[in-house]
Amino acid sequence: MNAPISEDDLHAFADGQLDSARLVQVEAWLASHPERRAEVDQWRAQTASLHQTFDRVLDEPIPTRLLPPARPARWLDGRKAAAVAWLVVGGVAGFFLRGQSAGDPAALTASNSLPRQAAVAHAVFVPEVRHPVEVGADQEAHLVAWLSKRLGAELKPPKLDDAGYRLIGGRLLPGDKRAVAQFMYEDAARKRLTLYVRPDAPKATETGFRYTSEDGIDVFYWIDGAFGYALSGNTGREDMLRLATLVHRQNEK
Amino acid sequence: MSSQAAIVAEIPRLRRYARALTGRSDTADDLVQDTLERALVKWRLWQQGRALRPWLFSIMHNLHVDGQRREGRLDFRDDDDLPVQVQRAAQDDARELRDIERALGLLPLEQREILLLVGLEELSYADVARVLKLPQGTVMSRLSRGRKRFRALLLGATIPQLRVVKK
Known part of the structure; x- marks a missing residue:
């Protein structure tokens, strides 16, 4: 019934990589094979000796040449300084979907304030218990019509139900020049995300994803068509990237 | 955690592995520095959803093998x-x-x-x-x-x- 115990099972046992069912079987088998048990113990002792020898490196101070300096573009000897700014390091986490427009200073200036504004709006409304949104998702048709009219272009809240987040609703906010929209989402654990949509993005400057952390709020932002988007939340960088990808994909349709 | 913090947080692990791999602390830190630099250049190729740590280790592995090969030290x-x-x-x-x-x-x-x-x-x-x-x-x-x-x-x-x- 049970598969015979293999050499691989013994290593996986020593390395703690067996599932609990197999673990029990291997343990029982080892009880009647003391010479193999001794070998497994030796492997574990090897691993322990590696930790004993090298774990001290973890506590050593990191040499400054390996650390990002206060002026981020000079990280790593400035060898890549022209091409690589910290924004791009952010790109290690949040990659650009398309070519970057780093050469366009107007686009950068315009989008720089986008994550900041989005994070502030996020911080203001996410803790709201009674009035997190102006118009609830139960009146979605009205919400879409209203925000589209005020922002001057058709605007639909993306669906994030597949990712476990349901739309609570949306609200209108004052932006730099004109109105902006905020949609709010919530998961089963009541964690909230906001999507900030600004209609005054400079034309023809589509960008890929950019990532920043604003006072501890993760913000992924990008420009697509006439809108600048910023997704804010605290659900972890990778989770946020996945959600931002979902939003972006739906806007493309 | 910001992405900057996420990468900096990996540096001690990269240093430990490089030290054990190369047996020398200066060589190891050179390898770590090259790995971080390569990660910056290659980040576009980083696949969404892939964990950061194994990706960095794979970059380090490739750099180390290339270096050994250049020096004719691959056995x-x-x-x-x-x-x-x-x-x-x-x-x-x-x-x-x-x-x-x-x-x-x-x-x-x-x-x-x-x-x-x-x-x-x-x-x-x-x-x-x-x-x-x-x-x-x-x-x-x-x-x-x-x-x-x-x-x-x-x-x-x-x-x-x-x-x-x-x-």
Whole structure:
């Protein structure tokens, strides 16, 4: 019934990589094979000796040449300084979907304030218990019509139900020049995300994803068509990237 | 955690692995620096949803192998042809640590990497296979041989070698 115990099972046992069912079987088998048990113990002792020898490196101070300096573009000897700014390091986490427009200073200036504004709006409304949104998702048709009219272009809240987040609703906010929209989402654990949509993005400057952390709020932002988007939340960088990808994909349709 | 913090947080792990892999702290930090730099250049290729740590280890692996190849130091001899040096088992701790570093250095690179990624870095076998771009079966057989050899090196015992002797 049970598969015979293999050499691989013994290593996986020593390395703690067996599932609990197999673990029990291997343990029982080892009880009647003391010479193999001794070998497994030796492997574990090897691993322990590696930790004993090298774990001290973890506590050593990191040499400054390996650390990002206060002026981020000079990280790593400035060898890549022209091409690589910290924004791009952010790109290690949040990659650009398309070519970057780093050469366009107007686009950068315009989008720089986008994550900041989005994070502030996020911080203001996410803790709201009674009035997190102006118009609830139960009146979605009205919400879409209203925000589209005020922002001057058709605007639909993306669906994030597949990712476990349901739309609570949306609200209108004052932006730099004109109105902006905020949609709010919530998961089963009541964690909230906001999507900030600004209609005054400079034309023809589509960008890929950019990532920043604003006072501890993760913000992924990008420009697509006439809108600048910023997704804010605290659900972890990778989770946020996945959600931002979902939003972006739906806007493309 | 910001992405900056996420990457900086990996540096101690990268340094530990590089130190164990190369056996020298200055060489190790050069390797870490090259790895971080390459990560910056290659981040577009980083696949969404892939964990950061194994991706960084795979970059480091490629750089290290390239460097060894450039210096003509990659050992292509078959495992069984490699000598197992006899060493005295040490009594005091300091000696023992040095012996571990020395025994590790005497392991063929392909076994040393796997022993370290599995034992020291505690990566899953599947992640190790991805980092090294090897089938998991190959990872397991090298792990098994590496552990046998490492033990033999530490004990200072010789592995019996079978030879066909022509008369």
